[in-house]
Structure formats: structure tokens, C-alpha cells
Amino acid sequence: MSDSTASPRMAVRAAFASFVGTTIEWYDFYVYATAASLVLGKLFFPTDADPFVGMMASFAVLAVGFFARPLGGIVFGHFGDRVGRKSALVTTLLIMGSVTFLVGLMPTYDTIGPFAPIALVVLRFIQGLAVGGEWGGAALIAVEHAPEHRKTFFGSFPQIGNSAGALLATGAFSIVSAFGEEALLSWAWRIPFLASAVLVLVGLVIRLRVEESPVFAEALREQDTSNEAPVKEVLRTSWRSVLMGIGALPVAVGGYYIVTTFLLAYATTPEIGVSETVMLNALSAAAFLEIVATLITSWFGDRVGARRIVIGGLIAVAVLAAPQFLVVPSGNVALIVVLLLVMRLGMSGTYGPLPKIMAEMFEPRVRYTGISLSYQIAGAIFGGLAPIACTALLAAFGTPIPVVVLLVAMCLVAIACTAKAKQVDDEPAAIAQRA
Template sequence: MHANTGQAGVATPVRHQPVRAAAAAFFGTMIEWYDFYCYATAAALVFGDVFFATRDPFMGTLASLGTFAIGFFARPVGALVFGHLGDKVGRKRSLIITLMLMGVATTLIGLLPSYHSVGVVAAVLLVVLRLLQGVAVGGEWGGAVLIAAEHAPPKWRTFLASAPQYGSPIGLILATGVFRMVSDLPKEDFLSWGWRLPFLVSGVLVLIAFLIRRGVDESPEMEARLRDTRRTQVAPLGLVLRERKRALLLGIGLCLLGISGFYFVTTLMITYTTTYLKITRSQILDVITWAGVVELISFPIASWLATRFGERRFLVWVTALATLWSVPMMMLILTGDIGNIAIGILGAIFLIGAYYAVLAPYLPRAFPVEMRYTGISLSFQLCGAIFGGTTPLVGLWVANHYGLNWPPMALMFAIIGGVNFLCAVYLPTEERDAALGRQAAPMATQPAGR
């Protein structure tokens, strides 16, 4: 219920909708990530043949993964545009636009003609739609996290603010599950029309998510901010760069494992195992589908542990474990046995999922409400632009250069986890600001750990 003016012109408080807001954040994010994972899977398995016809399979795959990376470069644009909109006029409006933009772009990808039909025009259109996908995702995550976190009571904030994170594994399960069904088609049918079906399903899912999301009220904390006549006219980006630069830089590093690490063990490993270890598409897609299930198991466990021991302390623990797991993970994968590959990937996914669940409630603590959407969106999406889309490309180069040796790939994953560990230790938050006598971000919280 929106705020309204009662007797004597006094504004009545906005009613919190913790469960409804969390559900809307989850369903909308689920559809957005379903769309995104459809593209990631198709880039690894299909687009090299459909849009970048070449006699060299390596170059075709490299070009296809290049379009995957392009979407990450568009994410900061979405973070700026929708972060500004969300901090100035409200979270809800921004989130509805991002949802519709992502759904339209994904559906149109499923209708694109191939390179064999229209030549290079097909690749150009794919890149344009991929850019639109990137812009939409750039604005989605921050708003979904905030509308859940700012509606949640302090006691349940760590759990409810992680609701958008559940959308990622569910979207992954849906996307890889649908691709798993069509991957058994004859190769000619799969390359001709089978791969398009997962993209076309997006149109229906977007309508469902839109109906759910439009029923949620604006964040109460944001409503109070919009009614404040003393609020600054400085753009949110200006506030972040002027007052929270250190938080932004460390926030980028704090998102590293959830973006770069995740695409290392999913998109890169799909390409790595099918190209170099000769694992079939169906086998590795089965493993990646289970990755979503493992994440769903890790999320509530992580939320409980973070509530019990503190969010910062938990993030330090789990990123340290992820760094240490890099060596056994790659040794298991290099055996070429699908069971060992599953253990290596799913072990990493459990740690990444546990970290990812707590990232959502923890990162907003670093930014005040008037710049929070912009601050956390830029942190997350700049990390994606710099490291996420390039991770499969760098990993493919490492594999092509060093061959079937585990140390280079293990070192790459260890660096990702190690940097994230340091940023979890040093990220400035409202609790640390308060301890140092600085102005804290006005978000009601429980102790985040030290």
C-alpha cells in the first residue's frame, strides 16, 4: 500500500510486503536469468555453427563466446540507466522495464535467420539483441535485491534479500533442461530449429512474471526518500563517485566469484569438456542442470549460517574454501570421467551458491539509500563487464595454449576466489562506518559480522 496523506497532511507509513516483494523479485529474476542462460548455453553449443560459419571450429566457438562477452560490456550501461531511474523515481518502475526489455530481446533471438540465410546480417542482429539483453540484466539484479531487502524486516532480511538469487539456479535449471530436451534431436534439426524453442518460451514466461511484479508496491524506504523534500539533486552516480569510491571498487571484487567464478564452472566448462575431453553435450548439460539443484540446496544453508555467525564472516570463510577447491576441482575434471567432472563442478557450485546467497543482503550495506541501486548495480555489472564475459574467452585461450594440464586452469580459478576473499575482508559497510564515527547507510540491520 502506497503512502497517503491523512488528516493534517501527515503521510501514513507505507506497508511492508516482505513475502510478496521477495516473490516478485524471485519470479522476475528467474525469467531474466532463464533468458540469459539460454544465450550462454547456445553460445557454447550452437551459435558458432549458426551465426559464425567457419571451417575452423575453434574460431567459430571463439566468435560465438565473443558475443556472449559483449553482453557483459552492456551491463554497466543498464546499471547506470536503471540505477539512476531506480534511485530517483523508484525501484518498481525500473524493474518492470528491465523485465520487458529482456523478454523481447530473447524472443527475437529465437526468430533470427542464420548466417547461411542472410550472411553477416544475422551476426549483426545477434550482437544488437545481445546488447539489449546485457542492458536489461544490468538493471535487473540491483533492483530485485533492493525491493526484497527494503521490504524485509531486520530479523528475516538475510533470508528474504537472497530471494532474487534463487532465480538464478531456477533459471539455469529451466534453460539447461529445455536445451537438454532439444539436444537429442538430429544435428541438422537441432541447428535448424531445435535451439530456437528455448528462446521462444521466454515470451510466455515474461507475461507471467510481469503480472506478478506489477502487484508489488514501491520499497517503503524508497517511498520515504521520495517524500523527503531535503533530498539532494546530485545524480546517484555522482554521489557514488564522490562519497563511496572505495566501496564501489571493493564491491566489484566482492562480486567476482559469483560472476567470473560461476561462468568458469558453467559456460567455460561446457566448452572445455566437449571440445577437449570429448564429453557429449547431453552429459555435460546434465551436470550443469544439477548445478542449479546444488545451488538451491546451498542457499538456505548459507542464509542460516550467515544469520547465525554474521554475513561478513561467512563470506570470508566460503571464499577461502572456494579458492582452496580450485586444485582438486581441476584434477577431477582432467580425469575425463563424467562422475569426477560432476564432483569437481558441483563442489565448486555449492561454494559459489553459498557465497552468492549472502552477497545479496551484504553488498547493499555499503551504500546509502539515495545511491544504493546505482552503487550495487555498478559493482555487480562492472565486475561482469570486466571479468564475467571475458572468463570463458581467457579460459579457452589457456586451454588452447597449455593443453590438458590442470595447474594453469586451477590457478585461474584460485585467483578469482582469492581476490573475492580479500574484498570480503575489506569492504566498508555501515557497521564499520559507525565504528569509525562515519555516517552510516540508513538500512535497518542485524550485525553483519566482523
């Protein structure tokens, strides 16, 4: 990785801007994910036959956003590797916020019939394009501005934006759900979507104040930019890194939705009967806890190695998978909430150090494209399909045990690939130099 870094002040500003920007982007994304669990199946995919059908349909539209993300990673990765990280990030923020606002204005199935779910799919696809270009740029802005011995910590700021966005999204739905189910289905569900407009304006002001990445600026000065399309060069020279990156990410990008989106839908089914408000409040508390834990684990990552932290988190998730899901049918709310909180502590270790690890897998001239491609393909496979697969497994077997097996298998794959990922921060010499 290049030694080019910005001033300490600009490094802090870049980390903060990446945090605020990704918070807003992920708020937009998770608002839909939360709404998919609670109301969208009833409003846009009504069915009197089986409530699982409506749930599956809303999760399918959730998956559309994930499937669009690799294309967004290619498009904005090309833009970010050729024009600049900052310009790409401003564009993704504007697109994401506009789409979320439009979803809040959408007429439902009762108003315009099948055109409602069609329009929802189109908007969700555009949203996926924008978020596909967001993570790579935000991660690089933070990591490439950071001092060499603080790259894991500073790189975790866009990661806590994920948790903060989830906190805002579930918090928003906790508030509007207090109006009652009738109001929620009638009009209150729109408020979290419409509120995105205010958040985007705040994020835009902050993001415009950040300078371009010093690593990218140096690459431009030295004319060290790709002479061919960045995606073509990545697939030609770094395809192994792309595959290894995808394999390292199933829990970080897919397991998250199993223990949040799917768990919320499962726990609030009539058969289980846990209150939506209880689950939303628990998820909000867990998101806040994860913000703090992500910063702490990433701080340790600069001292003991980012890869060790990630593998430790994956082991914790695998161990907690069975208790987390098998306790839900008991209806013991306190135990469900405690396990949810502890699970998110483990998740923080799998997610926070990733930008540092991923950035070191690719050369600066194609880094935006490389990490975006890895991350977003993993998101499409594991994130997009995880809630659907879990819902289908639950419907087929009537027990969450197959879901537990799936999550543990994802942990094992991620451990194997993370252990082999190309990076240097676990080398003894590097650690000794920082000591």
C-alpha cells in the same frame, strides 16, 4: 540501513517477486550463454579452420552483453533512485524478454551472411542493458522490504533466481538436445529462446503486484533523494565502496561462468568427449542444488554474519578449483559430476548473502545506482572476459592448469575485498541482539 520495512506479508511477496523476476531475466541471459557453448558458434560464426575460433567468437558476443551491463546499471539505477525500484524492474523485464524472443527468430549466417552475427551483437547489447538494471532493483526490493534480522535471507531470493534461471536454461537445452544434433542445429535451438515470451507474461503479473520499496518511499517523503545525477554522487562520495564491491565479486559473477559455461564447452570438446546431454543434466542438477544451498547459507548469514559465509564459500571454491578441472581429461563422468555438484555448494556461499552486504555499502538515495555499478562493472570485467580468457589459456597451454590458477587468484582478491567491505552484520553487538 534504514529501519523502514514493509509488512511481513509484503516482505514475502517482494522476495517471491524478486525471485520470479530474476529467474526469468537470468533464464534469458543463460539461454544465450548455454547456446554459445553448444550451437551459436557453428550457426553464426562458421569456420572450417579451427573450432576454437567459432567458440571464441560466440563467447565474444556473450561478453558484449556483459560490457553493456554497467551502462544498464547507470541508466536503470538513475531511474530506480529517482522514480522507483518497481518501475525500473518492470521495464527491464519487458526489454529482456522481447530481446530473447527476437534471438529465437534470428536467421543464421547461412541465410543472411555477416548480417546475422551483427544483429546478434546488437540484440545481445540490448539484453545486457536490461540485465544491467535488473539485479540492483531486485536485490533492493527484497532487502528493503525485509525485516532487519532477516535481510540476508530475504535478500538471497533474487540470488536463487540466478540458479533457477540457469536450471531452466540448461534444462531447456537438455530437452531440445534430445532431438539430436541435426535437429538442434536446424530448429530446436530456437525453442528455449521463444519460450521466454510465456515466462515474461507470468513474471510481469507477479512483479506488478509488489508495492514500492518502503525505504525508497520514505526517502521520497523526506525528500532524501539526490539533487544531482545518482551516478555522479556515487562516484564523488562512494567511489571506495564501488571499488570494494567490484573486488568482492569476481568469483560470484565471473567464477560462475568458469565452472559452468567454460566447463561445459571444455568438457564437450572432441578431445575430452563428455556427452553434451550428460553435462547439461549435471549442470541442471547443480543449479537445483545451488538453489537449496543458497537459501540455507543465507539463513545462516543472518545468524553468524553474511561476510563470514561469503569468505567461507570463496575458500571452498579455491580448494575445489584444481580437482574440478584436472579430473575432466580423465573422462570419469561420475567424478566430474560429483565435483561439479560440490563446487556449486561452495559457489552458493559466495553469492547468496551479497545483496545484504552490497546494500549496506550505499545510502538509500543512491543505492540502486551504487550496487548496480559495482555489480555490473564486475560482471563486465570478470563475467564477460572469464570464458574468453579461459578458452585462450586452454588453447595456448593445452591444459586447464592456468584456468585453475586464474580461478584461485580471483578467490584471493574476493576474500581480501569482502573482508574490508563496509557492512555491520558481523559486529558482535548486532549478532548478540539477534540471538
